[in-house]
Amino acid sequence: MSFSNATSSAPIARKADGPDPYAWLQNRDTDEVLDYLKAENAWQ
Structure with missing residues (x-):
């Protein structure tokens, strides 16, 4: 699972x-x- 912080x-x-x-x-x-939670926490 990958998430982009730039979205x-x-x-x-x-x-x-x-x-x-x-x-x-x-x-x-x-x-x-853990990957999902990190992406959610990074999203602003």
Whole structure:
């Protein structure tokens, strides 16, 4: 997963299949979640 810090729009979290499409964000130690959170924090 890659994110650009130079974009004018906020990063968009992917939606997984299942009853909670954002449950994957609960796994805070995975590279995917950490990359997403870094991109979200860098976005202004």
